[in-house]
Amino acid sequence: MRLKKFLLRYYPPGIILEYEQSGVLKTKSIDLLDLKPSTDVDAILDDISAKEPLITPARLDQVRKLIIRLQEKQIETDDRHFYLFKILRAHILPLTNVAFNKSGTSFITGSYDRTCKVWDTASGEETLTLEGHKNVVYAIAFNNPYGDKIATGSFDKTCKLWNAETGKCYHTYRGHSAEIVCLAFNPQSTVIATGSMDTTAKLWDVQTGAEISTLSGHSAEIISCAFNSTGTQLLTGSFDHTVSVWDTRSGRRVHTLIGHRGEISNAQFNFDCSFIVTGSMDKTCKIWDAGTGKCIGTLRGHDDEVLDVAFDYTGQLIATASADGTGRVYNALTHHCLSKLEGHEGEISKITFNAQGTRLLTASSDKTARLWDPNTGKCLQVLEGHTDEIFSCAFNYDGDIIITGSKDNTCRLWR
Numbered sequence: 307m308r309l310k311k312f313l314l315r316y317y318p319p320g321i322i323l324e325y326e327q328s329g330v331l332k333t334k335s336i337d338l339l340d341l342k343p344s345t346d347v348d349a350i351l352d353d354i355s356a357k358e359p360l361i362t363p364a365r366l367d368q369v370r371k372l373i374i375r376l377q378e379k380q381i382e383t384d385d386r387h388f389y390l391f392k393i394l395r396a397h398i399l400p401l402t403n404v405a406f407n408k409s410g411t412s413f414i415t416g417s418y419d420r421t422c423k424v425w426d427t428a429s430g431e432e433t434l435t436l437e438g439h440k441n442v443v444y445a446i447a448f449n450n451p452y453g454d455k456i457a458t459g460s461f462d463k464t465c466k467l468w469n470a471e472t473g474k475c476y477h478t479y480r481g482h483s484a485e486i487v488c489l490a491f492n493p494q495s496t497v498i499a500t501g502s503m504d505t506t507a508k509l510w511d512v513q514t515g516a517e518i519s520t521l522s523g524h525s526a527e528i529i530s531c532a533f534n535s536t537g538t539q540l541l542t543g544s545f546d547h548t549v550s551v552w553d554t555r556s557g558r559r560v561h562t563l564i565g566h567r568g569e570i571s572n573a574q575f576n577f578d579c580s581f582i583v584t585g586s587m588d589k590t591c592k593i594w595d596a597g598t599g600k601c602i603g604t605l606r607g608h609d610d611e612v613l614d615v616a617f618d619y620t621g622q623l624i625a626t627a628s629a630d631g632t633g634r635v636y637n638a639l640t641h642h643c644l645s646k647l648e649g650h651e652g653e654i655s656k657i658t659f660n661a662q663g664t665r666l667l668t669a670s671s672d673k674t675a676r677l678w679d680p681n682t683g684k685c686l687q688v689l690e691g692h693t694d695e696i697f698s699c700a701f702n703y704d705g706d707i708i709i710t711g712s713k714d715n716t717c718r719l720w721r
Contacts, residue, residue: 318619320337413709422456424470436475444485507552521542521552577619591605605626608630644683651670
């Protein structure tokens with residue numbers, strides 16, 4: 307094994323090692339999820355050199371500088387005020403979803419008008435229209451971190467894979483017998499998962515376009531799906547009140563997470579895949595041990611359905627959004643509520659952390675999106691101007707651009 311180079315990952319903090327083994331280029335990551343500006347760098351170096359054979363004594367000074375750079379990044383203050391940059395009259399019918407590529411240089415919008423559009427973030431100009439679906443384009447995703455492919459899932463029961471630069475359609479994945487409402491790429495960008503109203507999820511080969519496996523076992527619609535960071539497991543959340551954990555290599559179900567008394571709204575792994583969080587129409591969230599499938603905590607406090615859940619990058623904070631018009635932030639380890647996000651006048655359908663974990667963004671039926679401090683629950687800014695409910699919102703990776711998508715058929719860029 308020969309170390310070729312280091313790559314820095316700011317959020318969450320880590321150092322990626324690119325190395326050669328038997329003529330093949332490979333990568334592995336040193337995750338520094340507990341790194342703080344005050345952390346003793348020498349102690350980290352001792353730990354890394356003891357555990358990682360690729361880091362020779364001659365490389366330690368280089369690694370020291372990288373750790374210090376990661377610490378300096380954490381000290382940067384985040385007091386940005388966002389301004390409306392552009393209103394995009396994106397589609398002739400309401401939008402369904404919005405998503406950035408990893409770098410934030412472009413984003414995509416799905417719509418009831420049966421198309422997905424690709425936009426240049428810097429100019430706000432449309433670069434491509436992806437046409438071919440015969441019904442609503444509901445689920446959309448880039449194959450981040452690469453960003454060279456786009457997947458679209460439609461009410462026409464198919465998923466399509468596109469070239470993000472040219473708009474060429476590589477494959478149309480057929481096999482579901484009802485609407486596709488969620489999809490995800492695995493981190494390696496070799497597999498797409500689709501979840502459908504037909505109660506199944508399917509795994510598809512990105513390269514060949516072939517179906518790899520059908521994941522059967524739910525008794526009602528699947529409405530959320532998410533891979534773990536290695537791509538070896540997939541979560542599916544269903545209206546049957548359960549979440550399934552699947553082994554993507556065998557197609558077998560590893561765990562069924564049973565305990566909610568209402569439909570599941572979302573399910574996510576934390577970054578190191580030790581925890582799973584689930585949100586439900588039963589007004590609660592639950593935290594599960596990803597290894598055993600056992601419930602280790604129930605997060606209560608909302609007066610109405612929990613519509614969305616999100617981890618911060620370290621997996622130590624959980625944010626929840628509810629139909630009761632509030633958000634909450636919980637400590638994932640102690641299960642205590644750290645802050646309440648109060649101020650919206652309608653249900654909150656979407657909540658997301660920026661990559662840095664220092665800000666939360668919410669989208670509401672009250673036609674506003676709001677920016678919050680997750681630690682205090684203080685509302686830092688109200689993003690106003692949409693004339694109908696906002697159902698989707700996203701940060702770019704650097705956290706300095708926001709996109710909001712609304713039922714008023716427009717998308718707004720804030721920076």
